[in-house]
Amino acid sequence: MSDSAFIVGQRWVSNSEAELGLGIIQESSGRRIEVFFPAAAESRFYAADNAPLSRVIYSEGDKVSTREDVSFVISAVQPFNGCYIYQGDTEAGEPISIHEMDLDSRVHFNQPQDRFFAGQVDKNSQFELRAKTLSYQHELVKSPVYGLLGGRVQLLPHQLYIAQQVAQRFAPRVLLADEVGLGKTIEAGLILHKQVLSGQVRRALIVVPDALLHQWLVEMLRRFNLTFTLIDHERHEALQELDEGNPFDSAQFVLCGLNDLLANPQMQMDMLAAQWDMLIVDEAHHLAWSPEQSSEGYQLIETLAAQIPALLLLTATPEQLGIESHFARLRLLDSDKFFDFDDFVKQEAAYQPVSELIEQLDAAETWAQLSAAQQSQLKDYIDELLFQQLSSEDQFTVAKVDAIQQLLDRHGTGRVLYRNTRDVVKGFPNRILHQYELSLPQALVGEEVSHIILPEQHFTEADWLKNDSRVSWLVDFLKAHRDDKILIICAQADTAQQLENYLNINQGIRSAVFHEGLSLVNRDRAAAYFADDEEGAQCLVCSEIGSEGRNFQFSHHLVLFDLPVNPDLLEQRIGRLDRIGQHHDVHIHVPYYAGTAQSVLLHWYHDGMNAFEQVLAAGQRIAGETKQQLQAAMAEPGNNKALDSLIKQTQKVTEQTLAELQSGRHRLLERHSYNESHAEYVVGEVESLSRSLELAGFMDDVFDAFGVDQQPHSSDSIIIEPGTHMQTQFPELPDEGLTATYQRHKALGREDMTFLTWEHPMVLGAIDMVLNSELGNSAFCTLATDEVKAGSLLLEAIFVMRTVSERDLQIQRFISESHIRLVVDERGRQYQTLFEEQDFNKMAGRIPRATAQELIRHARSPVENLLEQAKKAVVDMEKTLKQEALDNMNNELEQEYQRLSALAKVNPNIRPQELDYLKQRQDKLNSGIQSASLSLDAIRVAIVTEPNN
Numbered sequence: 001m002s003d004s005a006f007i008v009g010q011r012w013v014s015n016s017e018a019e020l021g022l023g024i025i026q027e028s029s030g031r032r033i034e035v036f037f038p039a040a041a042e043s044r045f046y047a048a049d050n051a052p053l054s055r056v057i058y059s060e061g062d063k064v065s066t067r068e069d070v071s072f073v074i075s076a077v078q079p080f081n082g083c084y085i086y087q088g089d090t091e092a093g094e095p096i097s098i099h100e101m102d103l104d105s106r107v108h109f110n111q112p113q114d115r116f117f118a119g120q121v122d123k124n125s126q127f128e129l130r131a132k133t134l135s136y137q138h139e140l141v142k143s144p145v146y147g148l149l150g151g152r153v154q155l156l157p158h159q160l161y162i163a164q165q166v167a168q169r170f171a172p173r174v175l176l177a178d179e180v181g182l183g184k185t186i187e188a189g190l191i192l193h194k195q196v197l198s199g200q201v202r203r204a205l206i207v208v209p210d211a212l213l214h215q216w217l218v219e220m221l222r223r224f225n226l227t228f229t230l231i232d233h234e235r236h237e238a239l240q241e242l243d244e245g246n247p248f249d250s251a252q253f254v255l256c257g258l259n260d261l262l263a264n265p266q267m268q269m270d271m272l273a274a275q276w277d278m279l280i281v282d283e284a285h286h287l288a289w290s291p292e293q294s295s296e297g298y299q300l301i302e303t304l305a306a307q308i309p310a311l312l313l314l315t316a317t318p319e320q321l322g323i324e325s326h327f328a329r330l331r332l333l334d335s336d337k338f339f340d341f342d343d344f345v346k347q348e349a350a351y352q353p354v355s356e357l358i359e360q361l362d363a364a365e366t367w368a369q370l371s372a373a374q375q376s377q378l379k380d381y382i383d384e385l386l387f388q389q390l391s392s393e394d395q396f397t398v399a400k401v402d403a404i405q406q407l408l409d410r411h412g413t414g415r416v417l418y419r420n421t422r423d424v425v426k427g428f429p430n431r432i433l434h435q436y437e438l439s440l441p442q443a444l445v446g447e448e449v450s451h452i453i454l455p456e457q458h459f460t461e462a463d464w465l466k467n468d469s470r471v472s473w474l475v476d477f478l479k480a481h482r483d484d485k486i487l488i489i490c491a492q493a494d495t496a497q498q499l500e501n502y503l504n505i506n507q508g509i510r511s512a513v514f515h516e517g518l519s520l521v522n523r524d525r526a527a528a529y530f531a532d533d534e535e536g537a538q539c540l541v542c543s544e545i546g547s548e549g550r551n552f553q554f555s556h557h558l559v560l561f562d563l564p565v566n567p568d569l570l571e572q573r574i575g576r577l578d579r580i581g582q583h584h585d586v587h588i589h590v591p592y593y594a595g596t597a598q599s600v601l602l603h604w605y606h607d608g609m610n611a612f613e614q615v616l617a618a619g620q621r622i623a624g625e626t627k628q629q630l631q632a633a634m635a636e637p638g639n640n641k642a643l644d645s646l647i648k649q650t651q652k653v654t655e656q657t658l659a660e661l662q663s664g665r666h667r668l669l670e671r672h673s674y675n676e677s678h679a680e681y682v683v684g685e686v687e688s689l690s691r692s693l694e695l696a697g698f699m700d701d702v703f704d705a706f707g708v709d710q711q712p713h714s715s716d717s718i719i720i721e722p723g724t725h726m727q728t729q730f731p732e733l734p735d736e737g738l739t740a741t742y743q744r745h746k747a748l749g750r751e752d753m754t755f756l757t758w759e760h761p762m763v764l765g766a767i768d769m770v771l772n773s774e775l776g777n778s779a780f781c782t783l784a785t786d787e788v789k790a791g792s793l794l795l796e797a798i799f800v801m802r803t804v805s806e807r808d809l810q811i812q813r814f815i816s817e818s819h820i821r822l823v824v825d826e827r828g829r830q831y832q833t834l835f836e837e838q839d840f841n842k843m844a845g846r847i848p849r850a851t852a853q854e855l856i857r858h859a860r861s862p863v864e865n866l867l868e869q870a871k872k873a874v875v876d877m878e879k880t881l882k883q884e885a886l887d888n889m890n891n892e893l894e895q896e897y898q899r900l901s902a903l904a905k906v907n908p909n910i911r912p913q914e915l916d917y918l919k920q921r922q923d924k925l926n927s928g929i930q931s932a933s934l935s936l937d938a939i940r941v942a943i944v945t946e947p948n949n
């Protein structure tokens, strides 16, 4: 509507000072008008014939507010003495009718057409940036690997495979049980990150042994940009004193030490009273349980696990304490299914034939190669249709892949348990054992050799350091390896402390110590001193506690000052160095006294089960089965016969156990934990979605639009700083600026640099900033072409599908287009195919702002007509797009539902909640899509001009 006579009481907006809000004509006498802007409490005077003002008239359906802040949707607009009366119903259902003078003055124009008519036009580049941002955002959200790009991690197939499999589920509950050092923390981080980005997890809680708090805090932040708040008892107390509600509600992501929690009942109560979406528990094998009784730690986690929907338990040794302990972890994941231990043991035994069948099927090239018994077993295990395909030779090869998948899906603890081994992951360095046999020092001659496991305990305390030959051996060793970082592990904290003190003070060796007697801060400090490349310690002496969960792969020499009796502890020790990121062979050095119990242990590990040079999947079990022989041999270390018999027996048990694991449940587990071709597909998708060059181009435009300065730093990196003209705070950009790279390989080597990916909070923040602000949603340009008559007006309109629905539904995923782009003329003819986006951008010329405002004042009515034409044209498109989205969604969810409910019939690990959730989700998505509509997101009006040439 155009209405330019100035009448007292009318509402107008300033084209050049839109921030003043809605103005009221105070006086209109002849050539001068006075406008009062109540929101800014300021008046302006203008010449009536060229006032930079736009008339504001609302239409039916617009939502407005009164100056008393009562809002309503306009149902009728009545003219009244040159002004308007707006009528409607308030939210409380009361009829309301107000003069336009009584409108709220604090309006802010953000709708494209309102801004356009108010003369607020943006640069062409900003309009183009907006359209590009819509496309990029849509592409991200639609991808099945959205959430897996942003980690500062190498793209390792075994981790991405698990993360993708697990994170796509509703409230996943799994046990991540990869072998030591294969990256369970990273897998948990990837899963959490993906679920956070997709809106499924808003609040997460991590509970870990106190010694690992700092490491988790740092890993989550530097690798995933997830900022956790550490709440220990001191912080809990401080927060309590502030009296601002439950201390655990003070942060979105919280990290806690298990022991700290156990010592503080109030902390436990507060933690249980808070709402969480995901719980992660590291080193979960510490939670002791038996059918008769469970530890306090177990009980606490059990209570938390019962009320938090998603649960990730991490342990490298799921069966460390035997099958009972394994069952205890599974119970936490799903107590409905794992409620009877004896039943579970029976089920476990039943996996063997399935596993064998899978192997036989895999090896067969034709149906006929399978025996009649195997064929009939398959008939029992798989779907009828699939069985028919499998048994007809021409379909055998294709059906075989599906049949194996079905067998894996339906049998075993598969869905709740993932375990990758070094055999699958490959590329790990060798482990090399170096044995140093020392003769018994004089002071120990006559001691009971069968007791010598920790030799330092057999000297007088004052002089063990002087007399224990392992110490002098160690000093020589360290001096001979001056340029290497050496990790030394011993069982006892006292030993570690005294040994380090001696190395440091008496021998002048740069060393650090790490044991349970130190505060967490001092432990982290010691680890950091050891990690420091330039001025750091040459060696770190750790007690057993140092051997759990820590990352010391920058070192490749490990000294085992003594040997633990538990094979899992031995594996934990070696796992500090033999982990992802280790680039050298790992050298394991063991000094020991000949003819003592200690030497028996060494032979048992090395000659009996090869535990130093390879990872043992079942060390604990082998230990259990050879316990008696071990004790006998240790009781008489000089008795070669006993030693021989121990070694032979251990070798036999090891061979048998490994063979069993290969064929039984472990083989099933291995197959289900890693599917090479799917893993490669996931890695490929992550790589192709990463598009670092495009991201750099996009961010150049964003920095430009928001006034952020950037300059090259070194190859592949930039320095970003707030510019002097920056008007709003730029997300995640500190005042002092930062150095960033778009390259993963660079980011992995340079942790001081920010790694910018499409999922980095700065990039996500920038995308939000563009799309949630009005930047670029109204533009005016020339269009140099001879395809349309010069002087005509065209409208380029961008529509997006909007819906009011919960974020975690991610409706965008089902909508095939990020936006609809239309180019129309006054008669509704469409030109978007003739002038494709890129071409239009190239042909679009700048119109100076003042000229644009002048033109807009005269073009209101034709532009309103163009808008009408565009809106008419999208009606059908909206229907098609919605129908497509509904079909896509129903297809996907229906298939998923069918698959899961078929599975639920045979696999008890499918929780009924998962099926309910799918149905509810489908319903919510259905109504979300039904209520979606195409809404105008941006407009660019073009005046056609003659081509320049």
Ligand SMILES: Nc1ncnc2c1ncn2[C@@H]1O[C@H](COP(=O)(O)OP(=O)(O)OP(=O)(O)O)[C@@H](O)[C@H]1O
Residues within 6 Å of the ligand: 152, 153, 154, 155, 156, 159, 178, 179, 180, 181, 182, 183, 184, 185, 186, 187, 315, 316, 548, 549, 550, 551, 575, 579, 580, 581
């Ligand atoms: N994808 C990856 N990219 C880069 N570094 C990785 C990756 N995966 C793991 N790492 C590094 O390898 C080391 C081992 O990973 P992590 O701590 O997650 O293993 P883990 O299985 O939890 O070990 P443990 O069994 O000792 O607790 C860590 O230093 C981790 O940062």
